[in-house]
Amino acid sequence: MAVVYEKTKGLTDVELHYCPGCNHGIIQKLVAEVLEEMGMLDTAIAVCPVGCSVFAYKYFSVDTLQAAHGRAPAVATGIKRCRPTQPVFTYQGDGDLASIGTGEIVHAAMRGEKFTTIFINNAIYGMTGGQMAPTTLIGQKTTTSQGGRTAEQAGMPIRMAEMLATLDGCVYAERVCVADIPNINKAKRAIKKAFEKQMNNEGFTFIEVLSTCPTNWGMTPIQAVQWMKDNMIPYYPLGVIKEKAMEV
Amino acid sequence: MTAKVTFNTDRCKGCELCTTVCPKHIVVIDTTVINRKGYHPATVSDISQCIACASCAKICPDSIITVEKF
Ligand SMILES: Cc1ncc(C[n+]2csc(CCOP(=O)(O)OP(=O)(O)O)c2C)c(N)n1
Ligand code: SF4
Numbered sequence: 001m002a003v004v005y006e007k008t009k010g011l012t013d014v015e016l017h018y019c020p021g022c023n024h025g026i027i028q029k030l031v032a033e034v035l036e037e038m039g040m041l042d043t044a045i046a047v048c049p050v051g052c053s054v055f056a057y058k059y060f061s062v063d064t065l066q067a068a069h070g071r072a073p074a075v076a077t078g079i080k081r082c083r084p085t086q087p088v089f090t091y092q093g094d095g096d097l098a099s100i101g102t103g104e105i106v107h108a109a110m111r112g113e114k115f116t117t118i119f120i121n122n123a124i125y126g127m128t129g130g131q132m133a134p135t136t137l138i139g140q141k142t143t144t145s146q147g148g149r150t151a152e153q154a155g156m157p158i159r160m161a162e163m164l165a166t167l168d169g170c171v172y173a174e175r176v177c178v179a180d181i182p183n184i185n186k187a188k189r190a191i192k193k194a195f196e197k198q199m200n201n202e203g204f205t206f207i208e209v210l211s212t213c214p215t216n217w218g219m220t221p222i223q224a225v226q227w228m229k230d231n232m233i234p235y236y237p238l239g240v241i242k243e244k245a246m247e248v
Numbered sequence: 249m250t251a252k253v254t255f256n257t258d259r260c261k262g263c264e265l266c267t268t269v270c271p272k273h274i275v276v277i278d279t280t281v282i283n284r285k286g287y288h289p290a291t292v293s294d295i296s297q298c299i300a301c302a303s304c305a306k307i308c309p310d311s312i313i314t315v316e317k318f
Pocket of ligand 1: 050051052053069092093094095096097100120122124125126127128133213
């Protein structure tokens, strides 16, 4: 008998608190699998955010820190500069990274800090009950955009991967999703590549993962995946947004 | 092929994502059972058709599925 698939050692045995079908669980698992496959479980350091993934420090079986809201890139900067040979990553939602922490992520990318950011874009603030995020789509109803987001009132949704890709310090930016098996495989490859580039000291690496929030979107997990595919992917295109060739 | 799919049933949240990716459509929700968390858990209806591709396990957000083959 051969084990084809079992839970990665990169995750602890703690039960996840996420809502049924929330994609946070799939994304964290992919990061943990990559860390295990790259032999980095003893050396990796995670910086967790404020948001639904605030308890991620209990789930990754690596050393973790839990940063103040939006400040994970600043904390990761300090850790990576003190421990330049160890893999460091932040795991952040769109409220955390694209709203309260916009300054920290932009400047970390500008400085070319050599850590990896996994950015979970679910187009809403999940933890606090479904308020509009900078990534909320036009027309999307949230508790603070009850008639649907309008461009007049809130501007157009922010595309973080494209925006950070304009900075020289950002060497790799890719957008992925985990809607089905081919996309899960692609997402895992992208996460792995980001860590490889980090370990090569190439610069700042950024993976945006389109996610779902079935609870605050008011949908079943299956409907939420379909809504993500139909509405988010057209506005947030998947694929490599930037890959800077390594300087030799 | 002989395959074995094990669900950590107590931890299943009945999200049904696993049922959407099985190429053989044999991963189903067992509505005759209510688990410790209060959900109908996922199960395999006809294990003889399983090809041990582990798609169900890969998409499971709670990582409760183990797939083996003989
Ligand atoms: C300084 C500060 N301001 C506001 C909050 C309230 N707050 C907690 S989580 C959150 C947004 C989380 O949304 P996101 O980052 O998208 O993560 P998700 O919950 O959707 O995974 C906010 C505004 C806080 N905890 N601390
Ligand atoms: S509120 Fe949304 S983002 Fe938070 S755990 Fe539930 S489904 Fe996931």
